[in-house]
Amino acid sequence: MHVNNTSTEKESLTKRKSALGIRLFFIYLICYAGFVLIGVFQYELLAFQVLGGLNLALAYGIGLIVFAVILGVVYNYYCTKYEDEADAEQSDEIEEGGTV
């Protein structure tokens, strides 16, 4: 039933991935909260023209959407890397075990 049975996943790998997830989450949270706080406390800033004739509100808003996608790609890249490293370690161990 459970195709993604990850109970065999090494705890160190799990911890690395989860630490990365939490770190990226807080990075995004700060950016997101920044938008909300500017809106509440420094509303005038949002009208400020930034790139391409767009105001800060539009640029920040579109930026948050694009940034979420970028963070997703970064997360995937590192998780895949960690998994590859863990796999390599595991196969090393198996090979060593095989020679004894």
Add this chain to the structure above:
Amino acid sequence: MIYEISYTALIFFFIFVGLVVGLSFYFGRKTRSSSSYYAAGGQIHWGVNGIAFAGDYLSAASFLGICGMIAISGFDGFLYAIGFLAGWIVALFLIAEPFKRLGKYTFTDALNAKFNSRAITLSASISTLIVSVFYLIPQMVGAGDLVMPLLGMPHWAGVLLVGAIVIIIVASAGMASTTYVQFLKGGLLIILSVVLTFFILKNGLTLTPDFKGSSSHYTFMELTPQVENDKVTAVSGWNVVAQQTVGDKTFVKLTQNGVERWFDWTKDQNGSSLKETLTVTQQANGQALYNGEPKENRRFYQVGHMSKIVVNGQEVQQTGPVGPFEFLSTLQESEIVRFMQVKFADGSDQVSLYYQEPTTGQSFMLPGLKYKIGRDANLWSKLDFISLMLALFLGTAALPHILIRYYTVKTPRDARKSTILAIAAIGGFYILTLFMGLGSAVNGVLDVESSNMAAPLLARAFGAVLFSIISAVAFATVLGTVAGLIVASSGAIAHDFIDIYLKRNMSDHRKVQVGKIAAFAVGIFAILLGMAFKGINVSFLVGWAFAIAASANLPAILFLLFWKKTSEKGIAASIIVGIISSLLIILTSPTMWDKYGLDPTNALHQLENPALISFPLAVLTVYLVSLWYPKRNVAVTQA
């Protein structure tokens, strides 16, 4: 709004809906014959799964609601797009992988994986039921709106139609909302949005949007009155009947050829003028008059236009084709006419009046028209804005039906890849909603009675075929979402509550029967609510569902995953506190006050979205209750 039936649109609509529903049944049967849903899911390519993810998520709220709210309130609608997408970050980075490690797919199962507690079963099933119902309301409202222009039916008939179709599907076959159908819907929705955005940019901005003669642009009348002692005394060609002041606006009733019309009396440095308004008058005898005439006369107009287009500091009549950045920056410099609603009594008649409100592009492209955080802001409105952004951010990961698809591909890598593709697709779509919403705001296509049809009505201006395909895809999306939610809530009643909590050992046959009865009851309930909430923007309504989900479910999930001392009593209490506090705040909010027929300004508080209070309350509850009633140190064997 008065709609004419287009038979071309109708034919295409039925072909598409038939195709999608047919495919659902086809794949539904295939799914049943395979050993299990998840095993079948294991064969699915991550790319297909990613778009299907997007298809799952982009319900009526995204397509109808966000476009509609952008069309009416400008940037404030885009806030929903920003928040809906940000919610994925919580889901992907914090919840998805740990849930998978628990080996559980749904919120209820995951919460109970460690405890197997009856209190959790009960509270989680209540929470699933309530969140599903609140998610159902906007889908039903959206369905009613969609059917109106296509079939020329009243709103309630549309809601009834969707409800009936879904109940039949669920009760007779059980709706398997499968990956390929969601893939098709998600893919089509994104492609169609790209096409629509292309048309908007190619068309550019114009003061008289008539789509090269395919629709007629209506120019609103402006009359010059004679005034004495702050009263309009005469208007050439019209008879002055009455005058009424509502808030700081004064409206004047005039008649011509026996037809009564209301005008907005505006006074500025150029003198005073009477601007034409739109009215829907409910007469004491039950008849409704649109702009003073019966519906059949078709004297009610679609609205939304620009009163000034400024390019490089110069006023122009039209821009011609524009690029995406140019489109946004030109709008920012120009002026848009929005229509604002007031309600008042005129003798025994109830008048809903929509007057023109010229709005600078500057303020249209900033938050603040709906959620007042700049000019005219007060403490409540600022709290409301924060509350909404919090609910959207935290709600996605806590919706009972959202994360399931994460587990339908073979490897964790593929699951991640499809989630990221989904985020990219959904994000791209949300950027397009900005263009579709703004495009509807300035192209004279809006229905003042409901903002939800902005995008489909804009599509209609570009051609009946595009309109029917878009409506059909949106309608199929609603059908799929409603069916899924009804199955989820009937499951909460029949499986979680009756079977597990009440421990009625029912036979399989009896279980299915109870499930169907529950589905039927929830369906009827959803139909009634869909009728009751007509005219409210569906994204706004979804904001409530997100707030309840975020308050009831997320504190429990986060504490379970990240705090070892979390106890079963803490979880159950937090869910209950989250539900009750968010429901109480919603039921006493200004929007509900308006629904009860009371004056919204006299509501118990002015907070429209409850998350800011109910989420911290639920967090506090799970923390304190877990400290007071620590978990039993007994190894729980799972049933």
